[in-house]
Amino acid sequence: MSRSLIRRLQAISIIGLLMLIAACGGGGGSGDSSAANSGSVTRLLPTIWTSEGRAVNSCVLSPGCSGNPYAPFFAAVSMAPANGATLSGVVRLEVQGNEMANIELLPANGYTPRLGVFNITGDRTFAWMDFDTTTVPNGPLNLRISAFNVPAGQPGANEIVAMPARTWTINNPPVPPAAFAATLTSAPADNAVVSGITRLEVYGSDIANAELLPASGYAPRFAVFNVSADKTIAWLDFDSRSLPDGITDLRISAFNVREGQPNATEIIAMPVRRWDLRNSTAPPPATPFVASVTIAPPHGAIVSGRTRLEVRGSGIRNVELLPATGYTPLLGTFNVSFDQTFAWLDLDTTTLPNGILEARISAFNVPAGQPGAVEIIAMPTRQWDLRH
Template structure:
């Protein structure tokens, strides 16, 4: 009887493997030396690999594998530049699937550095990333896109390599050293009615700071733009719900030095435009406000090069890297996802003073410069040693 049970169990495993494809199908590559290509193929070996604390599940994405308990989680890239493509500017990468809780653009092998975190739809069936290639050096860029069934930093993650390793050739124009120029490339027209979140964007060279300001004067600041590492692009996802409904006159100015630094030259890239803000009274404060740091160097760490900081929560309107106490100087302003649940920043430590740095990360439920802000210290003060 015992022998029969063992025989039936072994037979069941064989049948399950056969149903999942078996034989000559693609692997998922693990960074501890497992070979293969992995990726968006609809057939993957039902083998589990463990590497760097992650679990790789590669069950077939076909209906034949529906008996596998992980089958509800699947992912494949449906939009991305081809292997060997030359890319520049903003590149859209999309992943379709099911139960996608996190998706990342990663090196061809390994998990650091993360080149991008995808936005994910509420039903977890689609993820997308607008990769700003201007923040990367020109030349070959070898990456993969991986999807996970749990949020970043959570244990027990299953990974599917939705886009197997591809090499793209980044080719962005390099501005002459010291040149400062700025031109508006995206903003509502004068007299437009706006609501919710609106993308504002400008391009040029030598851009160190850009701000959304009143038609005249410099206070209050209605928004501080994110600036690409090569200073050729700046963008702001302006949440008009931070302002009351009605008519507002605003301008956009760009500067060749960071905020608060002397010797600034100003280019008014958008002379005053009148926008009619209509959100039906909806305010950002209507959403719950929570914030927790999910990625940052530990207390006492030595940092150099580029470091990534991440915050997750809800109702995020502004997130800043600040001194351990006080609010100036701002060491960095985070980019915030459209759903206000995720904020991130790539900090170039070369712009920070060498030596001991005491810093905190604070999140706010209103845009920078707006009254009535609530603050959550997502990362209490940590001490880092900056080395150039």
């Protein structure tokens, strides 16, 4: 049998196989009809869609691929709720393909507002996103998923509509207003000797204002805390040199409204403590030791893959990711910049078991294992839901 005849027979076999797959798969809409239940998840065959919503073979998008199913750039949704589904809570979306550089959850038409950006594996063949439906209003939402072969903002992007527009009905129960709570997480102990700058921190919910006050009354007000945007953390780098040396009785009070607004509710996060302020007899530290978390998933977040954690401050010699209490097991050790102002950790969650992780981030002013360490809890305990 001649080589040319063998090649023709092979080509015929490949075409027959592709036709059989097409007949079984039923195109890009296959599988949707099986998702009868509200909010069901549909896994689709890897049909490729153009930006016009037209199903094509990956070769159409990749000239010269000669039938190669792993052509340079293609993408198709592999997990997403069916058209018409009712969604609530967090919903996993997944896209599979090749050479994917950016995947976005977008309106049916246009590119704004962008409702989410997918995580992408290092080999650029798999992307996922945990879509938090509580971030959008209840009601019908018409969305598509688009894949691009260059990172966001770069020119020359080719778009593949990995999931043509589907209408989902968002139906989340109303969220009750957060209960006002405040608990002290970092401050010198009662009767402690205090000098230089000391981190004071309060953790809770619906905190609008926190103040360092005298043992009784509201004047003089010694300091006002910073408050995070989500109203869960208030912190102050208290400079004891702003007060005269000697015995001082202080309390920390948190409020559910901003300073000067009416109807304030007060929580005494730190009942009166007596501190012995001593600054004139001790030279000021060459570099004050301060540390606070600047990047970390919020409390209750779903975390997967690699996650960046960052701490900034001064005098930082060691930073560790630790359990909620105690110092073992050590969950991660941060890299620390040469000038001791910045520490970072790319946490690989695949090294930890799935499920709820309770962890804190602690910074120290001496290297690991050395005596005399002062600890600052840069991130009070948060719960993360690890999924991988």
